[in-house]
Amino acid sequence: MKVIVDLCVVPLGVGVSVSQYVVACEKILKEAGLKTQLHAYGTNVEGEWDMVFAAIKKCHETVHAMGAPRISTMIKLGTRTDRDQTMDDKVQSVRTKLASA
């Protein structure tokens, strides 16, 4: 089952600067061979369910190992059985309609 995820990992107890933890998660997602797209409030991830969630678990383990005692993560998660759809498809579908509006 393919999923498109929006992932936002928020470490608590490590102050207000969290970009180093985001960087560590980006590396984990990339090394897992997942397609990713960083944005200003999270990262879009595309891949097979088990691979995506194995990577998210590794993000939590890694961010804890980096010193964060608590993590609060938000995930949006989409699956569909009617047709294949990539992250690029989703963005392009909106952009095309916006351009012709």
Next chain:
Amino acid sequence: MKVIVDLCVVPLGVGVSVSQYVVACEKILKEAGLKTQLHAYGTNVEGEWDMVFAAIKKCHETVHAMGAPRISTMIKLGTRTDRDQTMDDKVQSVRTKLASA
């Protein structure tokens, strides 16, 4: 790694009444032996990471099998290494402080 999750599964393409899909997910979570607490905008779930996410995957598979061609799920997910904390602890901590305020 223990997790406390807030899960909200939203099936698309099946009209506006979605409670039957929520019921199916509740059963899956219960049958998985997870501790759950239903609320008006989702369900709190407590358990081991792998068990919780295996159950969430089964929710998606089941809701698709029930006829929903598309699902958009929201997950909040908390882990901590500094101490054990249950769902009840979290609610009680706030209630105690509210009562003494």
Next chain:
Amino acid sequence: MKVIVDLCVVPLGVGVSVSQYVVACEKILKEAGLKTQLHAYGTNVEGEWDMVFAAIKKCHETVHAMGAPRISTMIKLGTRTDRDQTMDDKVQSVRTKLASA
């Protein structure tokens, strides 16, 4: 326009214990006359759109004033025009179906 909201306010830069900030937000929501229901990963809120979002803004202002330099909040937000629905309706609809399953 009536809304049912699930609100989770996460202060950053104040350590791992955040219940005092949750307590402050609970009080603000109550004082605004909104119907609320605390759960283990947030608070359900029911009311008129403008009242609900005025209260959420006041939560952010108050949590900053309490010393949190950064806040990351998650909101789930439902509106419907087909019929009236309360938070209790939503929970009851699922519970009734679970009981008869």
Next chain:
Amino acid sequence: MKVIVDLCVVPLGVGVSVSQYVVACEKILKEAGLKTQLHAYGTNVEGEWDMVFAAIKKCHETVHAMGAPRISTMIKLGTRTDRDQTMDDKVQSVRTKLASA
């Protein structure tokens, strides 16, 4: 108070193709003069609190007026008082650290 928001509006009861509703929301956000960045699972929005939430309310009103009887929206919402930060700053901070890693 300035906010950076991640907005994802999900109309229910209108089938599985929702891009026309996303397009309508994009136009509302642009016409409100807000800075936006579309991604595969929502839109980042940057602006003053009151302007941002007035626009989000208008999105709900408009999507209902287009025929959606029910809407389930997810919002991530960040404010900070320690320093100014734009959406571009957030992405750039991670990209710079990734590049030098």
